[in-house]
Amino acid sequence: MLTSEEIFHIAQLAKLEISEAEAEKYSRELSAILSYVEQLDQADISSVNQETRTLDSENVLREDEVKVWDQEERESALRQGEICDGLVKVKKVL
Amino acid sequence: MLLNELTIKEAREKLDTFQISALELTNACLEAIKKRNQELNAVLEICSKEAILEAKQADKKLKQGLRGPLLGIPYLAKDILMTKEVKTTAASKILINYVAPYDATVIKKLKEAGAILLGKTNLDEFAHGASTENSAFGVTKNPHNESRVAGGSSGGSAAAVAANFCLFSLGTDTGGSIRQPASFCGVVGFKPSYGRVSRFGLLSMTSSTDVIGPITKNVEDAALVFEVIQGLDQHDATSLEVKETENFTGLSGLKIALPREYFSQLKNEGVKKILEKAVEKLKQAGAVVQEVSLPNSRFGIPVYYIITPSEISSNLARFDGIAWGEGSKEAQNLHDFYFKTRGEGFGAETKRRIMLGTYALSAGYFDSYYQKAQAVRSLIIEDFRLVFQDYDFILGPTTPHEAFKIGAQTNDPLAMYLEDIFVTGASLAGLPAISIPGADSEELPIGLQLIGQKFQDQKLLALAEALQKILI
Numbered sequence: 026m027l028t029s030e031e032i033f034h035i036a037q038l039a040k041l042e043i044s045e046a047e048a049e050k051y052s053r054e055l056s057a058i059l060s061y062v063e064q065l066d067q068a069d070i071s072s073v074n075q076e077t078r079t080l081d082s083e084n085v086l087r088e089d090e091v092k093v094w095d096q097e098e099r100e101s102a103l104r105q106g107e108i109c110d111g112l113v114k115v116k117k118v119l
Numbered sequence: 120m121l122l123n124e125l126t127i128k129e130a131r132e133k134l135d136t137f138q139i140s141a142l143e144l145t146n147a148c149l150e151a152i153k154k155r156n157q158e159l160n161a162v163l164e165i166c167s168k169e170a171i172l173e174a175k176q177a178d179k180k181l182k183q184g185l186r187g188p189l190l191g192i193p194y195l196a197k198d199i200l201m202t203k204e205v206k207t208t209a210a211s212k213i214l215i216n217y218v219a220p221y222d223a224t225v226i227k228k229l230k231e232a233g234a235i236l237l238g239k240t241n242l243d244e245f246a247h248g249a250s251t252e253n254s255a256f257g258v259t260k261n262p263h264n265e266s267r268v269a270g271g272s273s274g275g276s277a278a279a280v281a282a283n284f285c286l287f288s289l290g291t292d293t294g295g296s297i298r299q300p301a302s303f304c305g306v307v308g309f310k311p312s313y314g315r316v317s318r319f320g321l322l323s324m325t326s327s328t329d330v331i332g333p334i335t336k337n338v339e340d341a342a343l344v345f346e347v348i349q350g351l352d353q354h355d356a357t358s359l360e361v362k363e364t365e366n367f368t369g370l371s372g373l374k375i376a377l378p379r380e381y382f383s384q385l386k387n388e389g390v391k392k393i394l395e396k397a398v399e400k401l402k403q404a405g406a407v408v409q410e411v412s413l414p415n416s417r418f419g420i421p422v423y424y425i426i427t428p429s430e431i432s433s434n435l436a437r438f439d440g441i442a443w444g445e446g447s448k449e450a451q452n453l454h455d456f457y458f459k460t461r462g463e464g465f466g467a468e469t470k471r472r473i474m475l476g477t478y479a480l481s482a483g484y485f486d487s488y489y490q491k492a493q494a495v496r497s498l499i500i501e502d503f504r505l506v507f508q509d510y511d512f513i514l515g516p517t518t519p520h521e522a523f524k525i526g527a528q529t530n531d532p533l534a535m536y537l538e539d540i541f542v543t544g545a546s547l548a549g550l551p552a553i554s555i556p557g558a559d560s561e562e563l564p565i566g567l568q569l570i571g572q573k574f575q576d577q578k579l580l581a582l583a584e585a586l587q588k589i590l591i
Binding site: 027032035036038039040041042043047051054055057058059061062064065066068069070072073075085087095098099101102103105106113115116117118119 | 217218220221353356359415417418420421422424425432436439441442443444450451452453455456457458459461462463465470471473474475477478481488490491492494495497498532533536
């Protein structure tokens, strides 16, 4: 069972502002989901090699080389934020 | 018959022989959207001006003698795929005015093929959901019965095809989001193998299962669209070029597996009936249909709801309101800005998933949740591998029942997660899977699901086409 305090802590880690009412709601809902997920304990994972598990895919590698991005696309991407002297402007950190 | 009701194949023939023009076809689709979108809310953004311009260009090319499978064919794209000329919102307040700097690879490929983008379709915010009720811009209604959901997360794309707003649409499928709404709306939804279609320009949700695929009026059309959008892309390291070596040689002698775990959970008589009929027809056509076991399939949803939120909590960390997207106007300092931007910008389900994932990945819980889920995922993949040693395809239901009523499940997130019970397996294993409308659909449609072997997408499409023919 996740308490409201724990929910606030998780929201803190995830940088989400939530209200008291939301914390209470999420405490109920996340607890229900986690208790449903607990059935994974019934799975026998002794045969699974933790090093090579998951997708049976192969790695595809390429040279690490710089490719120039389209000038117009780059400028259009930068225009979405607040720009000051050619740099993206952020709020005061301190 | 109205032009917007044509299939791609039918329209192709008429366009190539100049019985109709791409402009007429495009106008017919735009007219249909204008008439019914206000009630269905399947399309979030329409780009009529650009579409008409593209249609005129397509007509010019056709007159010059150029030909191509999708030249002059109008379509809609899920609003989580980046488009240069039209806003990309992911149905989230945090991206309400976002315009992407470039086209997603699939959009670029379709543009090069001469397909005409009509606009962007509704979805659950960031594709988190199974009903489009999580859209920040309102629910999409099912064209067959407007008190019901269209499914999700590609609900707008499926409803748009069912309502003949376009000739085909693009959806994305992370744990069933193409197949489930296709089932609810009575159309074809194809999720290709993981890696066969580039995700460059798709806003990432769960990078280890996200796939883009077509929603169409029949299987033949799905194959046509897949052929154009598939292939290696230097911008997506998980994409690859596959030359399929095994061909579909007909239903006779084909070995089809029926997972008993899928059947034992079926309570809905309508779904049972449709499946039984498909089995009977397949047997009549000479296929061998046998029961098999996927013993770990019951862990599909619990695995999915650890892995997915975990990847979401990481992928959605980039939405900080700086450099793009909506930022909070009230915050005084950076810390406050992050919290307010994300707290106000994300909807309830997105926040729920971010927090669930953050928790599963946090110190002390990583092994018991994330690592465990990945290990069980290996078991699920192994189950499929074993079945495919003896069988060509797997047949099952797409959804446990027909489309449910709008609002029926919104208060219980877990009940909503269980909607995906038959569709998460293929996603977790990266296998190609397709939902086709089952016959006998009385009032509301229900889909049948076929799952193929990894990278045998064309073979799966060929089987689905054959099955669709004998079901009619």
